[in-house]
Amino acid sequence: MRTIKKSCLACFIIGLTLIGTYNKSFAQLSVTPGMGITPQQLVQSVLVGSGVVVSNATFNGSAGPITWNTIGSFTTGMVPTNLGFSSGLILASGGVTGAPGPNNSGGYTLAVSPTTPIMTDADLLAVVGSSVTSLKDAAVLEFDFIPSSDTIRFRYVFGSDEYPEYINGYNDVFAFFITGQNPFGPAYNKKNIALIPGTTTPVSIYNVNNGTTNSGPCVHCAYYINNTGGSGIQADGFTTVLTAVAAVVPCTTYHLKLAIADANDQVLDSWVFLEANSLSTNVVKITTNYTTVGAAPMAIEGCNDAIVKFTIPLVKTDTVVLPLLITGTAINGVDYTHIPDTVYILPGQTSTTLLIHPIVDYIAEPIETIYLKVKDTTTCTLIGDSTLIRILSRDSIKLVTCNDTAICQDKNHSISTPISVVSTGGANIITYTWTPAVGLSSDTVTNPLCTPALTVNGEPTSTLYLITVNDNTGCIGAVDSVRVTANPSPDVSFQSEPSLTATGCVPLNVKFIDESTPHGSVRTWSFGDGTTSNDSAAIHVYSIPGSYDIKLGIVTAGGCKGEFTYPSGVIVYPQPKADFTWDPAVGTRTNPSITFKNLTQPDDPSFIYSWDFGDLSPIDNQKNPVHKFPNLEPVVKEYKVTLTSTTNFGCNDTIDYTVKIVNDILIFPNIMTPNGDGMNDKFFVAALTDGGAFTEAQLIIYNRWGKKVYENNNYKNDFGGEGLADGVYYFTFRAKGLLLNNLEYKGSLQILR
Numbered sequence: 031m032r033t034i035k036k037s038c039l040a041c042f043i044i045g046l047t048l049i050g051t052y053n054k055s056f057a058q059l060s061v062t063p064g065m066g067i068t069p070q071q072l073v074q075s076v077l078v079g080s081g082v083v084v085s086n087a088t089f090n091g092s093a094g095p096i097t098w099n100t101i102g103s104f105t106t107g108m109v110p111t112n113l114g115f116s117s118g119l120i121l122a123s124g125g126v127t128g129a130p131g132p133n134n135s136g137g138y139t140l141a142v143s144p145t146t147p148i149m150t151d152a153d154l155l156a157v158v159g160s161s162v163t164s165l166k167d168a169a170v171l172e173f174d175f176i177p178s179s180d181t182i183r184f185r186y187v188f189g190s191d192e193y194p195e196y197i198n199g200y201n202d203v204f205a206f207f208i209t210g211q212n213p214f215g216p217a218y219n220k221k222n223i224a225l226i227p228g229t230t231t232p233v234s235i236y237n238v239n240n241g242t243t244n245s246g247p248c249v250h251c252a253y254y255i256n257n258t259g260g261s262g263i264q265a266d267g268f269t270t271v272l273t274a275v276a277a278v279v280p281c282t283t284y285h286l287k288l289a290i291a292d293a294n295d296q297v298l299d300s301w302v303f304l305e306a307n308s309l310s311t312n313v314v315k316i317t318t319n320y321t322t323v324g325a326a327p328m329a330i331e332g333c334n335d336a337i338v339k340f341t342i343p344l345v346k347t348d349t350v351v352l353p354l355l356i357t358g359t360a361i362n363g364v365d366y367t368h369i370p371d372t373v374y375i376l377p378g379q380t381s382t383t384l385l386i387h388p389i390v391d392y393i394a395e396p397i398e399t400i401y402l403k404v405k406d407t408t409t410c411t412l413i414g415d416s417t418l419i420r421i422l423s424r425d426s427i428k429l430v431t432c433n434d435t436a437i438c439q440d441k442n443h444s445i446s447t448p449i450s451v452v453s454t455g456g457a458n459i460i461t462y463t464w465t466p467a468v469g470l471s472s473d474t475v476t477n478p479l480c481t482p483a484l485t486v487n488g489e490p491t492s493t494l495y496l497i498t499v500n501d502n503t504g505c506i507g508a509v510d511s512v513r514v515t516a517n518p519s520p521d522v523s524f525q526s527e528p529s530l531t532a533t534g535c536v537p538l539n540v541k542f543i544d545e546s547t548p549h550g551s552v553r554t555w556s557f558g559d560g561t562t563s564n565d566s567a568a569i570h571v572y573s574i575p576g577s578y579d580i581k582l583g584i585v586t587a588g589g590c591k592g593e594f595t596y597p598s599g600v601i602v603y604p605q606p607k608a609d610f611t612w613d614p615a616v617g618t619r620t621n622p623s624i625t626f627k628n629l630t631q632p633d634d635p636s637f638i639y640s641w642d643f644g645d646l647s648p649i650d651n652q653k654n655p656v657h658k659f660p661n662l663e664p665v666v667k668e669y670k671v672t673l674t675s676t677t678n679f680g681c682n683d684t685i686d687y688t689v690k691i692v693n694d695i696l697i698f699p700n701i702m703t704p705n706g707d708g709m710n711d712k713f714f715v716a717a718l719t720d721g722g723a724f725t726e727a728q729l730i731i732y733n734r735w736g737k738k739v740y741e742n743n744n745y746k747n748d749f750g751g752e753g754l755a756d757g758v759y760y761f762t763f764r765a766k767g768l769l770l771n772n773l774e775y776k777g778s779l780q781i782l783r
Contacts, residue, residue, distance in 0.1 A: 058262055059111060059130040061120060064089070064101040073173050076103050076119045079310030082182070087173035091149055099140075100169035102126040104303065111262030112255065113187055114271035118306040121169045123202055123292045124299030129189075132261045138191045139297050153220055154289050157232060158203045165203065168291035176283050177311040180213065183275045184309040186224070189268030190235055190300035194256070197239045197249075202293050202300035205232065206274050210284030213277050220287065223274045226250050235300075238269055265301060278311070314352060314404050315341045316417045325504035328397070328420040329366065329388045333505030336386035336419045338402060340373055350375035353405045360398035360421050365389060388421050395423040425455035427499050427508040434513040437482070438590035441518065444484060449495060449512045450477040457501035465496050485518035489548070490588055492516075517588025522546045524582050526599065533601045535681030538572040540600055546584050546592075556581040558600065572602040603679035607631045610673050610685070618694040618723055622659040630675040630683075638676040643689075644669040665693040665716060694723030694767060701780045704751040713749040713779065715763070726766040731759050731779065751781045 064072055069087035078084055091100040104126075105117040111131070120126045125140035149168040158165075175182070192202050207220040224233045231237050231250075240251040244258070244267075253270045257263060278284060290302050320327060322334040329336040340352055352373045362368055367387045375382045386400060403416035430452045439445040453460060453476075467473035469482050483491050492515045500507035526532045527541040534540075544553055544566045555563040557570045558578030572578065580599030584592050609629035617624050628639060641650040643657050650657065659669060672686040696717045703710045718727050729749060731740035739754055745763075763775045 058132070059104045059106060059113070061104045061126050061129055062102050063099045063126055064103070065099070069101075069171060069173070072101070072103065072119065073171070076117075076306055077184070077304055077309045078175075079184075079307035080315065081178040081311035081313035082309055083176045083178075084309075085174045085176075087171070089172075090170045091168070099125040099127060100167070101171060103306075104129065106262070112257070112260060113263060113268070113303060115185065115187075115303075115305040115308075118308070119171075119304045121171060121204070121288060121290045121302045121304075122299060123167045123169065123290050123301075124296075126301070128299055129264055129301050129303075131263045133257050133259055133264055133266060135191070135264065136266065137298050138264050139299055149291075151289050151291055153207055153287065154203050154205055154291050157205050157222060158201060158234075158293060162201065162203065162293040164294055165291040166294075166296045168289060170287065170289040172285065172287045174283055174285050175309075177278045177280055179280050179311040179313055180278060181275065182208075182278050182284070182309070182311050183273055185271055185273050185305040186308075187268055187271055187303040188224075188233055188238075188300070189257070189263060189265030189303070191264070191266050191298040192235050192300060193265070193267030194239060194244045195242045196298070197235050197242060201235045202291065202298070203234065204290035204300065204302050205287075207287040207289070208276050208284060209287075211279050211282050213279050218276070218284075221276075223276050224272075225274075226253065227272065233269060233272060239267070264299075271305070280311075313342075316402065316404065317341065318417045318419060322505060326422070326502070328422050328503075329386050329400075330422045330503050330505055331388040331424050332390045332426050333424060333503065335388070336400075338384040338386060338417060338419070339381055340375065340384070340404070341381040342375060345378055345380055346375070347377050349377055355403040355405055356400065357403075358399040358401040358419075360400050362400075365391075365398055365421055366400065386419055386421075390425075391423075392425060393423065397422055422457070422503060424457055424501070424503060424505065427456040427460075427501065428454050429497065429499055429508045429510040431497060431510045431512050434515070436515040436517055436588060438517050438519045438586075438588070439482075439485060441485060441521070444481050445516075446471075446479050446481040447514065448477055449480050449514065451497045451499070451510065451512075452476070453499045453508065456499070456507070457503050459502040461500050461502075463498045463500075465498070466493070469493065470495070480514050482514050482516040485516055490515055490517045515588070517586060517590045518548055519590045520546050520548065520551055520584035520586050520592035522582055522584050522592045522594035524580075524594070524596075526580070531596075531599060531601070533603070533679075535603045535677075535679065536573055536575055536605045538600065538602045540570055540572065542568045542570065542580065542582075544582065544584075546582070546594075548586055551587065552585040554583040556583070572600060575602045575604040577601050603677065603681050605681045606634075606637060606675045606677055606683045608673050608675040608683040608685040610671075610687070612671070612687075612689060617659055617689065617691040619661050619663075619691065620694050622661055622691050623656060624659065624689060625656045626654060626671070626673075628653045628673065628675075630673070634677065636678045638678075640674040640676070642672040642674075644671055659689070659691045662691070663693070667691045692723045693717050696724075696763075696765070696773075696775060698761075698763065698775065698777050700778060701782060702751050703782055705783050711750055712747055713751075713761075714747045715745075718745065718747050718765075724765040724767050728762075728764040730762045732761070734758055734760070736760075751783075754781055756781050756783055 069089040073084050073087045089101055100122050102120050104120050128138055128140035150165040151168040151170055155165050188204055190202050205222040206224045208218045208223055209220055210218050212218050222232055226233055238250045238253050240254055241247050244256045255268055257265055257267050317339045319337045320334050325334040354371050356371055366389060369384055373382050373384055398421040400419040432450045435447055437445050437447050462474055462476055464470055464473040469480055471479040482493050485491055494511050494513045496509055496511050498507055498509050523545045525543045525545055532540045542555060555568050558580055577598045578600040579595055579597050581595040610626050612624045612626045639651055639653055641655055645659055669689045670686050671689050674682055674684045676682040717723050727745040728743045729745040730738055733739050759779045761777055761779055766772050
């Protein structure tokens with residue numbers, strides 16, 4: 031009994047967390063026990079591949095009703111396990127139903143007939159070392175086979191729950207024994223061909239492992255998989271996929287024995303997995319692939335070539351000659367480029383290929399066929415491999431699309447436009463695919479209605495629609511494109527200075543500023559008076575009163591048009607013409623009142639008048655005012671009189687004239703002191719100075735006896751007593767005034783030096 035193994039099992043399970051694990055997630059095996067099917071059927075339907083004929087299959091397992099549970103078949107379905115292949119035949123030293131994962135036990139055992147005699151095998155016992163004294167639960171499958179070529183092979187995996195801690199002393203055993211003629215030496219006599227690649231060492235737990243804790247030392251561990259925690263298989267460890275190979279003589283009968291058993295005890299199961307259909311020999315295998323991925327599996331004119339591959343299992347030192355039988359409805363060299371009736375696999379190679387290239391003839395034809403068969407090259411009953419290739423007549427797809435198009439749309443409303451494609455060629459089923467589909471009424475018709483996305487921030491949006499046309503062959507179709515550009519319609523707006531509705535008086539100067547978007551457009555201003563401009567900021571002068579409609583037309587870079595009219599955008603009012611007269615023409619100190627007559631045109635009672643008389647008096651708003659100027663001493667006082675005439679629209683005109691007020695008050699001196707001191711040196715009459723009220727003056731001076739001593743008929747305030755002695759004199763002053771009649775004045779004058 032393996033008491034050490036049993037007592038340490040719990041320790042081993044706990045210790046799994048301390049060593050490396052293989053915890054990838056895979057599908058579980060699905061196992062079908064061999065009950066209800068004969069060994070011959072099991073071998074023939076599951077294990078055998080090409081080039082092998084089997085017979086006389088038998089199976090021996092532990093006695094009892096559960097015997098057939100130690101052999102069966104397995105599959106993984108669509109999802110693979112980490113086993114390395116997806117289906118095959120299974121032999122077990124326990125029950126085959128214990129093989130499926132997950133690996134949830136460190137020491138899995140499925141008892142086989144514990145109360146009946148134990149099945150053993152002398153051939154297996156001879157394979158193991160001296161530490162194994164007996165075998166239990168043996169499962170042995172044997173059969174005869176005839177190979178059709180010179181090498182026999184099959185693929186397998188060996189797994190066990192003896193891994194990893196019992197790699198010494200408790201090696202469950204398996205072997206593949208071949209018996210028959212050896213083409214290179216003595217006959218095979220139960221020769222074990224389950225060997226480590228490149229060696230003569232049998233595959234076993236002892237010979238393939240990574241130590242008792244999966245951390246070394248490595249013993250051929252390149253062929254070992256630590257399955258601790260794996261989801262697909264129960265075994266704690268198993269080998270990689272290995273190949274059993276033996277050289278054989280074609281058409282000769284051989285015997286193969288596949289066996290597995292527990293060593294020393296019945297505890298902890300082991301399994302051998304043999305890949306389905308892998309028991310095969312070196313027959314020629316023909317496979318056909320095609321050059322165009324996704325195309326229908328046939329040769330298609332102008333689209334898809336067939337690549338026929340001829341493969342032998344082993345490298346040969348001599349050229350392998352393969353004669354071909356070429357038949358079918360397609361004519362070699364007419365419907366496809368000429369192919370030879372013999373192909374060769376060169377030394378050192380395992381395959382060669384043949385290209386089937388359909389000739390494009392632009393002739394509508396039904397599907398044609400090529401049948402390739404390797405002629406029999408052996409005396410066995412195996413028929414050479416073959417393949418059938420179909421040829422489809424097909425013209426390339428050609429497309430004609432509509433022209434690229436542009437539409438104009440505003441920022442709030444989408445506008446649609448049709449796009450289209452016309453196709454010729456291809457097979458009878460044509461599909462259309464527009465991409466992107468966004469904005470299309472349908473992405474699978476020839477003429478969808480396109481409604482592109484709204485323009486963004488006044489910028490154009492451009493969409494390149496690709497049209498892909500395919501047929502049902504899977505060949506590369508045809509692709510073309512149509513570009514649809516959505517140009518923004520202009521958002522027309524403008525401002526004018528001084529205001530959006532510009533009003534003013536003739537001449538009215540108005541500046542118009544284009545604020546339309548997008549910028550950089552061609553524009554046309556219509557100013558309402560028959561004049562236009564293309565400037566972005568236009569200045570226009572209105573010289574005729576009236577109301578004017580302002581229109582701005584825009585053409586964008588994308589050719590979109592828009593316009594905006596502002597009714598009565600400019601209103602121009604008439605300008606008054608201010609003027610006036612006054613009476614008298616010159617005012618005097620004695621009479622400084624002036625009457626002003628308003629001559630403003632037009633004579634409109636609604637006008638407002640402002641009179642500024644230039645003498646700091648308040649503004650007078652009368653139409654025809656009478657104004658009294660200050661009575662000041664200067665001989666002449668000039669006043670700037672300004673009239674501002676304003677219409678009821680605020681238009682105004684201003685005019686000014688100078689009004690004079692002169693001194694008409696005569697004041698005569700009664701004493702003269704002509705001593706040169708600058709005071710009273712002259713007979714000075716103020717009103718006689720330049721600009722006074724008098725234009726002509728006569729001065730006559732008499733002495734006290736009445737004698738005339740001085741006379742000046744154009745007196746200019748220039749008498750300084752010359753030639754006269756001090757004393758009292760008498761004068762007569764006569765003057766002609768600007769505003770008065772002639773006057774005469776008499777007085778006395780004392781000269782005192």
